[in-house]
Amino acid sequence: MGASQQEQGPLRVALLGCGVVGSEVARLLTQQSADLASRVGAPLELVGIAVRDASAPRPLADSIDRSLLTEDAEGLVTRADIVIEVMGGIEPARALLLRAIEAGAAVVTANKALLAEDGPTLYKAADTAGVDIYFEAAVAGAIPIVRPVRESLAGDHVRRILGIVNGTTNYVLDQMATTGMSFDDAVRQAQDLGYAEADPTADVEGFDAAAKAAILASLAFHTRVSLEDVAREGITRITADDVAWAAQTGHVIKLLAIAESVTGDDGGHGVSVRVHPALVPLAHPLAGVRGAFNAVFVEADAAGELMFYGRGAGGSPTASAVLGDVVSAARHRVLGGKGPEESTYAALPILPASTAVTRYQVRLAVDDRPGVLAQVAQVLASKGVSIEAVRQPSEQSAPGADATDDGATGVAHLVITTHAAAEAALAATVDAIAVLEPVREITSVLRVEGA
Amino acid sequence: MGASQQEQGPLRVALLGCGVVGSEVARLLTQQSADLASRVGAPLELVGIAVRDASAPRPLADSIDRSLLTEDAEGLVTRADIVIEVMGGIEPARALLLRAIEAGAAVVTANKALLAEDGPTLYKAADTAGVDIYFEAAVAGAIPIVRPVRESLAGDHVRRILGIVNGTTNYVLDQMATTGMSFDDAVRQAQDLGYAEADPTADVEGFDAAAKAAILASLAFHTRVSLEDVAREGITRITADDVAWAAQTGHVIKLLAIAESVTGDDGGHGVSVRVHPALVPLAHPLAGVRGAFNAVFVEADAAGELMFYGRGAGGSPTASAVLGDVVSAARHRVLGGKGPEESTYAALPILPASTAVTRYQVRLAVDDRPGVLAQVAQVLASKGVSIEAVRQPSEQSAPGADATDDGATGVAHLVITTHAAAEAALAATVDAIAVLEPVREITSVLRVEGA
Numbered sequence: 001m002g003a004s005q006q007e008q009g010p011l012r013v014a015l016l017g018c019g020v021v022g023s024e025v026a027r028l029l030t031q032q033s034a035d036l037a038s039r040v041g042a043p044l045e046l047v048g049i050a051v052r053d054a055s056a057p058r059p060l061a062d063s064i065d066r067s068l069l070t071e072d073a074e075g076l077v078t079r080a081d082i083v084i085e086v087m088g089g090i091e092p093a094r095a096l097l098l099r100a101i102e103a104g105a106a107v108v109t110a111n112k113a114l115l116a117e118d119g120p121t122l123y124k125a126a127d128t129a130g131v132d133i134y135f136e137a138a139v140a141g142a143i144p145i146v147r148p149v150r151e152s153l154a155g156d157h158v159r160r161i162l163g164i165v166n167g168t169t170n171y172v173l174d175q176m177a178t179t180g181m182s183f184d185d186a187v188r189q190a191q192d193l194g195y196a197e198a199d200p201t202a203d204v205e206g207f208d209a210a211a212k213a214a215i216l217a218s219l220a221f222h223t224r225v226s227l228e229d230v231a232r233e234g235i236t237r238i239t240a241d242d243v244a245w246a247a248q249t250g251h252v253i254k255l256l257a258i259a260e261s262v263t264g265d266d267g268g269h270g271v272s273v274r275v276h277p278a279l280v281p282l283a284h285p286l287a288g289v290r291g292a293f294n295a296v297f298v299e300a301d302a303a304g305e306l307m308f309y310g311r312g313a314g315g316s317p318t319a320s321a322v323l324g325d326v327v328s329a330a331r332h333r334v335l336g337g338k339g340p341e342e343s344t345y346a347a348l349p350i351l352p353a354s355t356a357v358t359r360y361q362v363r364l365a366v367d368d369r370p371g372v373l374a375q376v377a378q379v380l381a382s383k384g385v386s387i388e389a390v391r392q393p394s395e396q397s398a399p400g401a402d403a404t405d406d407g408a409t410g411v412a413h414l415v416i417t418t419h420a421a422a423e424a425a426l427a428a429t430v431d432a433i434a435v436l437e438p439v440r441e442i443t444s445v446l447r448v449e450g451a
Numbered sequence: 452m453g454a455s456q457q458e459q460g461p462l463r464v465a466l467l468g469c470g471v472v473g474s475e476v477a478r479l480l481t482q483q484s485a486d487l488a489s490r491v492g493a494p495l496e497l498v499g500i501a502v503r504d505a506s507a508p509r510p511l512a513d514s515i516d517r518s519l520l521t522e523d524a525e526g527l528v529t530r531a532d533i534v535i536e537v538m539g540g541i542e543p544a545r546a547l548l549l550r551a552i553e554a555g556a557a558v559v560t561a562n563k564a565l566l567a568e569d570g571p572t573l574y575k576a577a578d579t580a581g582v583d584i585y586f587e588a589a590v591a592g593a594i595p596i597v598r599p600v601r602e603s604l605a606g607d608h609v610r611r612i613l614g615i616v617n618g619t620t621n622y623v624l625d626q627m628a629t630t631g632m633s634f635d636d637a638v639r640q641a642q643d644l645g646y647a648e649a650d651p652t653a654d655v656e657g658f659d660a661a662a663k664a665a666i667l668a669s670l671a672f673h674t675r676v677s678l679e680d681v682a683r684e685g686i687t688r689i690t691a692d693d694v695a696w697a698a699q700t701g702h703v704i705k706l707l708a709i710a711e712s713v714t715g716d717d718g719g720h721g722v723s724v725r726v727h728p729a730l731v732p733l734a735h736p737l738a739g740v741r742g743a744f745n746a747v748f749v750e751a752d753a754a755g756e757l758m759f760y761g762r763g764a765g766g767s768p769t770a771s772a773v774l775g776d777v778v779s780a781a782r783h784r785v786l787g788g789k790g791p792e793e794s795t796y797a798a799l800p801i802l803p804a805s806t807a808v809t810r811y812q813v814r815l816a817v818d819d820r821p822g823v824l825a826q827v828a829q830v831l832a833s834k835g836v837s838i839e840a841v842r843q844p845s846e847q848s849a850p851g852a853d854a855t856d857d858g859a860t861g862v863a864h865l866v867i868t869t870h871a872a873a874e875a876a877l878a879a880t881v882d883a884i885a886v887l888e889p890v891r892e893i894t895s896v897l898r899v900e901g902a
Binding site for chain 1: 475479483486487489490587593594595598599602603604605606607608673736739751752753754755756757758759760761762765767768770771772773774775776777778779782783786787788789791794796797
């Protein structure tokens with residue numbers, strides 16, 4: 001089927017961007033050229049690296065000819081068989097990729113923001129031009145997750161994906177859990193170590209995870225999901241107390257990207273996609289994902305539970321994923337064939353986050369007198385939310401409790417964990433509890449996932 | 452590139468075998484036919500299920516027409532576009548797959564024993580015929596590992612694979628670790644639960660894991676590795692004491708399939724492939740793999756550490772992997788192209804297990820008198836093996852110790868953990884320690900992996 005048997009000339013590879021990831025891609029492309037040629041069936045020739053300022057000093061491996069650096073990205077993409085985009089951002093990345101596709105190049109991109117915002121435009125262009133578009137590196141760095149979801153699970157039904165897909169926030173939460181430090185201190189430490197940007201908003205507010213959630217949801221449910229379909233809540237409100245309470249109740253707090261098949265109020269099927277911090281039971285495989293690692297937990301009808309674990313960011317890990325895609329695209333150039341196209345046949349509705357079924361853990365400060373627990377339980381019962389556990393810790397064992405704010409004023413703490421219920425019912429229940437007379441404060445409301 | 456745009460007629464799918472896996476494949480093929488057709492771009496039509504005895508009673512989903520059952524496997528494979536082999540064993544599976552390939556069918560097999568023994572014959576036949584051969588289900592059931600190693604990591608260098616690829620032995624070891632039960636009792640329990648065969652040899656002696664190790668090693672190192680290249684040791688000698696000692700030193704015992712890039716005595720590169728029980732530190736991601744689950748831990752130059760986790764056996768999980776492959780093969784029928792071929796360009800030598808660098812934990816019973824530890828340490832030093840730790844537990848804390856066998860006779864226990872050294876040097880060291888006068892018995896020798 002279109003396999004060419006004659007000796008194959010080199011395939012021209014263009015690289016857009018030469019930052020942490022790009023320079024590693026260039027290094028591996030050149031240093032591993034013999035292996036890559038053997039695996040592809042043709043040599044890969046790096047024909048140019050587009051950068052904003054070609055004269056700027058930059059560390060490049062010795063194997064890379066600096067004359068490959070060019071500021072003419074538009075010209076570069078039209079003289080390549082495969083274009084790798086690792087510059088990030090929406091423009092000029094989108095325009096350059098579209099131009100590359102129109103010129104007949106296969107494209108490989110790590111650009112989650114672009115794909116979550118406007119992936120379908122790129123997928124459609126690639127389909128029309130009959131070229132490959134691959135993007136393994138856009139989700140969870142080195143972890144093979146795009147290919148497994150698109151191809152390995154193509155004969156199965158994905159029920160749910162729970163992903164730790166942002167290494168920065170996982171590092172921050174892990175530091176808080178293991179050292180007891182505050183959110184601000186943990187972010188500062190992540191910045192010092194290069195895990196977090198000077199402006200950490202995209203990570204800590206969940207935007208990065210939301211983009212990845214949209215991409216994964218699209219693949220898993222054969223439905224277009226864009227960034228704006230993703231309900232998003234970051235980790236900025238997570239306190240050291242929350243983390244300590246989580247531990248005391250056998251959980252760890254993780255920022256999860258969740259995409260799941262749900263049933264709407266009208267009984268119809270749909271997809272819920274959301275990013276929020278959640279309590280994960282310690283026995284769940286995701287609970288053990290430490291530091292800046294990523295992991296994606298997949299529940300499928302036939303396969304059951306799967307987990308994919310590894311480094312979600314960094315130059316080399318991301319470059320590994322990029323080069324795997326480059327080899328796939330290059331093999332198609334040599335042997336014929338084409339990778340998977342966008343699959344949207346299911347076209348499921350995106351249901352609001354309020355449709356999701358979840359569990360809550362609610363902490364509240366109440367007057368320390370008899371009958372309060374009964375009053376709170378009554379509210380839950382009246383809303384049809386069933387209680388899994390109520391804990392009323394002694395003052396000594398309550399994280400964050402000390403004599404100054406509690407002892408004198410007669411405040412008690414309650415920790416209520418619910419059974420699964422619709423998000424909307426849970427939210428309404430919390431509102432109803434908050435206005436009870438003996439309730440002084442709803443200290444925190446966290447979802448429990450992965451039980 | 453060979454993509455056909457006309458309306459595509461159904462693709463004929465033949466199924467060889469209708470046991471636990473086959474019946475699930477048939478069920479999913481028929482019950483999910485609408486989804487599969489959308490994902491493939493053409494309907495998949497199950498045209499026959501070859502079984503030894505078509506009249507034997509068997510549970511089949513209602514969606515399956517029982518007239519599809521046939522005893523004429525040879526005839527069936529010549530009237531299919533895609534042949535799925537889930538019958539197992541070497542013959543007639545090999546002959547039928549070869550016949551299917553010659554007849555131009557793409558083949559999907561879950562047959563690890565056949566691939567580990569004679570995969571290259573099948574790969575070569577498929578290559579010659581220009582058809583796909585896929586085998587995701589042959590290694591670690593539902594876990595996507597073949598595709599990630601072959602494709603996602605195609606631009607990287609795999610350094611090492613450590614796999615828990617046999618659910619039966621993992622269940623047995625996990626039961627021993629969590630309940631303290633003996634090996635025999637744990638095997639009996641696994642048999643009662645259907646995790647172990649009546650004759651558990653293939654699992655507990657590591658043959659099944661060795662076949663999977665051979666397949667993974669071939670893919671990861673682009674080198675032909677067959678079952679006979681795999682050094683193999685089962686778990687039948689693991690005692691409850693070993694398991695208790697492992698816990699006391701911060702480890703858990705797992706049966707590991709290991710494939711790694713090693714440097715031979717002559718400085719040349721090679722591959723070491725082996726299966727043996729090993730102590731895995733509790734902090735290692737593999738240590739948390741419980742029950743009958745499987746997991747494959749991969750270390751690659753650029754990607755770093757990856758882990759793939761899920762169900763390694765069972766009807767539905769294996770069927771999920773089979774159907775993912777069927778969709779890939781079917782898409783190639785519709786759109787053109789072909790999956791990866793056997794890649795053996797590296798042709799690395801298979802180095803003997805003695806070349807591997809590993810760590811040992813040696814337990815020994817010695818006369819309880821001064822100077823013994825020094826004598827043992829002297830032997831290690833003379834062999835160039837450096838000691839990480841020596842533990843000389845009190846009798847009370849020594850698992851398995853009781854007054855009857857120890858107290859009266861003046862026996863002490865030593866647990867020596869070495870630093871990494873060549874397997875050959877370690878083995879020679881153990882031999883030298885065993886003949887020391889105050890050494891009564893080498894109680895156990897276990898490798899430590901994943902540190």
